Amino acid sequence: MSCVIINYGMGNLASVSKALRKIGVAHSVSAHPEEVMAAHTLVLPGVGSFQAAMENLNSSGLAEAIKMRIGSGDAKLLGICLGMQLLADTGFEPERCSGLGLIPGEVRALECDMPIPHMGWNNLDIKNPTYFGELEDLDFYFVHSYHFVPQHEADIAATTDYGGPVVAAVQRGPVFGCQFHPEKSQRSGLMVLEHFFAQNA
């Protein structure tokens, strides 16, 4: 089962690649749509703004390749941080624009009485244990100023508490996304990656 980390010019590839090496997942890093079409597991990392990311994904043909590959039914996808947010229909960072549309919902600016960005270690309230197993009460590393608001509550895999519940992970079929950085969350993060890669699409 081949895995590709999608390189679209937006951040943290080295750390994600290092984490996959650590848990023994063979993978390539690629910016080519044809390699995305040939892979069984897609990893979409990312740091930066929603709109800039979608512009890169659209102009390179990667957005189309990701949608087709996931639509074919025998591939799975992990989105991390911005890569998780891009799964939504719509983003607003900085202007309204379309996302990949793989999980219905919007990505809006965090609005609460707490400092923005939400940065640091926070624990999860797990709603769907598919990729979490027994990880309740463990902390994960977050850095974000926008958050995913799914249209369907069933797509929320976990929330975290930051001035109220904030979506920390989403899952819809073979598409999984985490707002936190599993590659920066020490053993708790590596365990989430292990659970994700241990399961078939």
Place this chain on the structure above:
Amino acid sequence: MLKVRIIPVLTFNGFALVKTKQFGNPRMVGNPIQAARVFNSRNVDELVFTDITATYSGRKINLTFVKEVIDECFMPVTIGGGIRSTEDINDLLKIGADKVLIKSMAINNRSFIGEAARLFGAQCISVAVDARRTGDGRWELHSKTPTGLDVLEFVKMVEQEGAGEIILTSVDRDGMMQGFDTELVEQVLNTVNTPVVAVGGGGSPEHFLELFQKTNIKAAGASAIFYFTQFTSYDIKKKLGDHGFPARFMAAGK
């Protein structure tokens, strides 16, 4: 709930890790790669690694070597030393640094912080603020050459420029292991809303407890305690946790 952070701060002289006292008398304390491996296995919240002689010696930080340090870490890592341009920042982020620590450029070219924050996002731009007591109840910004700048004025500027974090070190308390300069920390926290990491003086878990009880700080850094005592970051967080502060622990056996 968001947890407090306890952060080992590794200072490097281009050859080995060194521990200073009041920013002088550097004493060699080990190999950075081994140290990073140990701190990673201790599951620390974050790590700061800074080459404290790069700027002064006119060197660039050794990217190949720093990458080896970063590769040991599965937690957020902040890297500093010798940063002079946005290309230098980009080089560090590309090899897996999560944040960069800027000092000299923040003093010499104020617009640099803002430029870096706009390019890379404020969350990855940390500024090192080294404070030395002046004797008249103020703190002067410390650097190799005297700055004459007031620390509270400087942190205000750093915040306005858009830095994501301030790593505030008390030069007077550095390496002394006799407790934090809580007055300094309190005054800085009263001046800015930017997240602050308080460094300098933590020699026992009680010192950290005192810092967290007397001020509203959410993160503290230290180094000497990890080299010269039996205490680990776990002991510090256990102390804080026992007194009601939210601390992050890894479940046993996981």
